[in-house]
């Protein structure tokens with residue numbers, strides 16, 4: 001087993017925001033099970049802000065911790081700020097990752113970005129942003 | 139918290155009797171076996187005594203045993219050394235696709251040196267098909283190597299029959315018996331092999347010691363040149379304490395073989411039965427009956443091995459996995475791949491390898507610990523969610 005930081009272990013043992021969002025505003029699925037990694041992010045957007053972020057991950061301990069911390073980092077951020085979450089920032093926030101696990105930190109940012117892309121592609125997204133959602137807070 | 143070590147395929151603990159036998163050779167009996175004085179005599183007697191015990195365990199002659207530093211060195215010496223010694227007769231080698239990397243990579247090195255290599259496949263249970271071996275042996279085949287049993291999935295090969303095919307074709311037959319020596323009966327005459335590898339840390343002996351048995355009359359080229367140790371076939375001052383430890387471990391293994399096998403297979407059956415009945419979408423890997431007594435290996439669908447190991451470890455349980463994420467190269471175990479297990483299923487690989495010190499309580503503890511772990515990871519798994527939505531058929 002790789003040597004993980006306390007922060008990685010903590011997020012792995014108690015991952016935040018696991019799950020799916022019903023009727024999400026965006027979904028981002030990256031990786032595929034063949035290479036071992038698969039991450040799906042679900043987002044809710046209100047007034048250009050991420051009001052809810054959830055994820056599901058099939059992968060190693062690092063991949064799970066990455067998903068958890070990315071969901072936490074993104075929560076409540078504007079879309080522009082959320083897009084600035086880079087793999088390097090994720091690794092830093094997790095107090096470091098073993099070298100051969102860097103690729104797992106890429107997945108998190110990718111999946112989140114893809115979910116945002118998915119949201120922006122949708123027609124009529126502006127209408128949604130005015131509505132209050134009951135599942136927006138975590 | 140209870141601690142349960144179920145990773146004996148990686149290494150076994152050292153038995154107290156073995157440790158006790160070793161200690162004097164770290165302290166007072168420090169002589170070099172090649173020296174011509176009392177200190178040397180004591181050390182020499184000790185290693186010759188150990189050689190006798192190792193030979194006895196596998197039904198061989200003491201002078202046919204070459205002590206090495208590990209199972210890996212034994213396999214390297216066997217594959218490269220036997221092939222090099224035979225190369226005037228031909229340059230073709232046949233091995234199975236599930237060999238340990240020390241055999242596989244040695245054979246790959248020979249390829250670079252101008253030899254030709256054929257890998258014979260295995261079936262879904264990890265068994266080598268005799269027909270496949272027969273088909274692939276050629277006029278110029280000089281060496282065939284198939285492991286006695288695979289430690290990852292537990293499958294035991296019909297070595298005697300495969301060896302016969304090699305012999306009929308005039309090729310040398312080697313078997314990697316690292317996973318079996320001391321665990322199930324291993325007798326070089328019954329197996330009718332020409333060379334056999336074994337390792338100390340798989341039979342409750344120390345690490346850093348192995349042996350290669352080469353049948354009298356079979357030529358081998360050494361690759362450690364130097365002094366006359368090991369009949370000139372493996373130079374270097376002997377690792378006396380480790381050799382003594384291997385000798386003691388071999389003696390105990392022979393004495394206790396029956397009871398060890400009984401103990402281990404009872405625990406294994408309890409673990410396999412319990413795990414399969416208490417968790418859905420779990421398959422046993424390896425052969426259902428032709429398997430090592432202590433081997434309980436599975437694929438748990440929709441979850442990944444490293445995450446499973448981490449949660450097990452948080453419960454004090456040590457196991458292993460052949461998943462891509464657990465390997466440094468991020469590749470699924472070549473054994474599981476060769477058995478035709480799809481990559482996403484191999485990701486859920488989980489191996490419990492039982493040992494002498496394990497108890498029924500240990501097994502029950504693991505059986506209790508597993509369902510919540512599987513459940514927790516599946517709740518997180520997008521693959522499982524898809525499965526539940528019917529996007530992927532179950533098996």
Ligand code: FES
Nearest residue numbers: 059060063104463
């Ligand atoms: S998900 Fe495979 S190494 Fe991280």
